[in-house]
Amino acid sequence: MNPGDLSTPPARPVVEDASHPIPTAQIPKAVVRRLSLYARALQRLEQAGREKVSSEELAKILGCKSAQVRKDFAYFGQFGTPGLGYPVSSLRQEIAKILGSDRELHVAVVGVGNLGSALLNYGGFTKQGYRMICGFDADPSRWHETGPAKIPVYPVAELGRRIREQKIHIVVLAVPAEAAQEVAATCAEAGAEGIMSFVPARLRLPEHVRVHQVDLALELESLGFYVR
Amino acid sequence: MNPGDLSTPPARPVVEDASHPIPTAQIPKAVVRRLSLYARALQRLEQAGREKVSSEELAKILGCKSAQVRKDFAYFGQFGTPGLGYPVSSLRQEIAKILGSDRELHVAVVGVGNLGSALLNYGGFTKQGYRMICGFDADPSRWHETGPAKIPVYPVAELGRRIREQKIHIVVLAVPAEAAQEVAATCAEAGAEGIMSFVPARLRLPEHVRVHQVDLALELESLGFYVR
DNA sequence: TAGATTGTTAATCGATTAACAATC
DNA sequence: TAGATTGTTAATCGATTAACAATC
Numbered sequence: 001m002n003p004g005d006l007s008t009p010p011a012r013p014v015v016e017d018a019s020h021p022i023p024t025a026q027i028p029k030a031v032v033r034r035l036s037l038y039a040r041a042l043q044r045l046e047q048a049g050r051e052k053v054s055s056e057e058l059a060k061i062l063g064c065k066s067a068q069v070r071k072d073f074a075y076f077g078q079f080g081t082p083g084l085g086y087p088v089s090s091l092r093q094e095i096a097k098i099l100g101s102d103r104e105l106h107v108a109v110v111g112v113g114n115l116g117s118a119l120l121n122y123g124g125f126t127k128q129g130y131r132m133i134c135g136f137d138a139d140p141s142r143w144h145e146t147g148p149a150k151i152p153v154y155p156v157a158e159l160g161r162r163i164r165e166q167k168i169h170i171v172v173l174a175v176p177a178e179a180a181q182e183v184a185a186t187c188a189e190a191g192a193e194g195i196m197s198f199v200p201a202r203l204r205l206p207e208h209v210r211v212h213q214v215d216l217a218l219e220l221e222s223l224g225f226y227v228r
Numbered sequence: 229m230n231p232g233d234l235s236t237p238p239a240r241p242v243v244e245d246a247s248h249p250i251p252t253a254q255i256p257k258a259v260v261r262r263l264s265l266y267a268r269a270l271q272r273l274e275q276a277g278r279e280k281v282s283s284e285e286l287a288k289i290l291g292c293k294s295a296q297v298r299k300d301f302a303y304f305g306q307f308g309t310p311g312l313g314y315p316v317s318s319l320r321q322e323i324a325k326i327l328g329s330d331r332e333l334h335v336a337v338v339g340v341g342n343l344g345s346a347l348l349n350y351g352g353f354t355k356q357g358y359r360m361i362c363g364f365d366a367d368p369s370r371w372h373e374t375g376p377a378k379i380p381v382y383p384v385a386e387l388g389r390r391i392r393e394q395k396i397h398i399v400v401l402a403v404p405a406e407a408a409q410e411v412a413a414t415c416a417e418a419g420a421e422g423i424m425s426f427v428p429a430r431l432r433l434p435e436h437v438r439v440h441q442v443d444l445a446l447e448l449e450s451l452g453f454y455v456r
Numbered sequence: 457t458a459g460a461t462t463g464t465t466a467a468t469c470g471a472t473t474a475a476c477a478a479t480c
Numbered sequence: 481t482a483g484a485t486t487g488t489t490a491a492t493c494g495a496t497t498a499a500c501a502a503t504c
Binding site for chain 4: 054056066070071073074078080082084085086
């Protein structure tokens with residue numbers, strides 16, 4: 001590991017460039033999930049005025065082992081100092097960057113029925129740097145502002161145009177199953193980067209669009225009543 | 229598999245009793261999740277009039293490998309016939325029994341805000357043998373029937389009593405984070421068997437109560453915008 | 457019987473955890 | 481320096497997949 005070895009990959013197994021860590025390996029989905037949990041924990045610690053935190057303490061908060069915490073962070077670079085732990089504030093920012101939540105991602109909901117309007121006005125989304133822009137629906141009776149935040153609902157016909165014009169990054173799908181594929185395709189074509197779908201239907205979309213499916217009925221069933 | 233065989237349990241490695249298969253081993257959570265997906269697929273196949281299905285075909289539908297399908301079923305017993313496949317109808321019933329969805333589970337929602345009222349009237353829950361009984365809320369202005377199904381909302385003070393009297397098996401939590409622990413404890417004490425929580429708060433409950441957490445903000449974040 | 461498909465074992469893959477030298 | 485805690489490797493655990501004898 002001496003300076004003469006620089007032509008061969010140096011002692012930096014995962015990170016390409018220290019200033020802007022780009023993960024070379026595929027990051028396990030479980031790690032990405034935990035990243036959000038770390039972000040929240042660090043946010044709380046920061047508000048409480050803490051400057052440093054150890055992997056041990058983060059592990060306690062998340063309910064996992066400290067080795068896992070250290071390994072998770074190691075996917076993205078070196079953030080800690082042996083003997084001292086991790087710097088709360090800058091680690092939080094680093095993770096926000098990794099998750100894209102430093103970008104103020106613009107979110108829209110398509111399908112403003114019961115579930116859709118709940119999601120449109122769900123406070124939890126706005127906390128971590130997401131901004132709810134608008135809703136879309138096919139039904140004219142729903143084309144009005146909703147909830148205390150007065151979020152507007154537009155005709156679904158305007159979906160593509162508004163995604164482009166208002167730079168909507170993420171679309172939340174809460175439409176009937178029959179409509180899902182067509183709506184999702186429109187979103188993808190208009191340049192939406194991610195789709196969170198609450199519709200129990202398989203979506204066929206171009207590779208570069210991130211898709212995350214949430215199936216509420218499945219979640220309920222996965223309580224698994226007979227099995228332990 | 230002739231009728232005479234039904235009384236004597238054949239070589240059955242995992243199952244204790246043929247008439248009421250009790251898994252001895254701990255069933256992986258991933259398997260339970262897939263069980264719900266199998267149930268849906270089988271439901272569709274049954275409606276289409278199909279009598280047999282192979283592990284290969286089920287694997288296609290679920291997007292996994294046939295070996296996994298066979299192994300999943302093997303946790304609970306022997307349901308198939310070599311050369312023929314699985315009997316659609318009886319396998320569906322078997323899985324329904326395993327998932328508890330042969331019981332018509334009674335569901336209630338606590339916290340009838342935006343999200344809660346969406347869940348109260350979410351059609352997806354009623355499909356697989358779940359019955360939405362009522363909602364609860366602390367706010368008197370919400371104590372009225374909701375939605376097209378006219379599901380009543382009661383004072384949260386009546387929660388314990390009504391869980392007992394109306395035999396509510398599953399409680400869906402959509403209350404503010406501060407209230408979650410107390411409400412959950414009340415449910416557990418009153419005999420609720422499962423809790424599906426949409427509240428981002430850790431719940432401390434007795435072992436026998438099944439808990440499933442869904443964190444919508446986390447789901448959104450897990451689109452993982454920077455990481456691939 | 458011949459073809460098909462199961463149940464099950466062994467091999468593979470991936471994720472978690474323990475352990476520890478390196479470092480502040 | 482001594483104590484603490486990181487980053488990383490190796491060991492463990494668990495879940496998926498391939499392969500195949502057993503069976504209809």
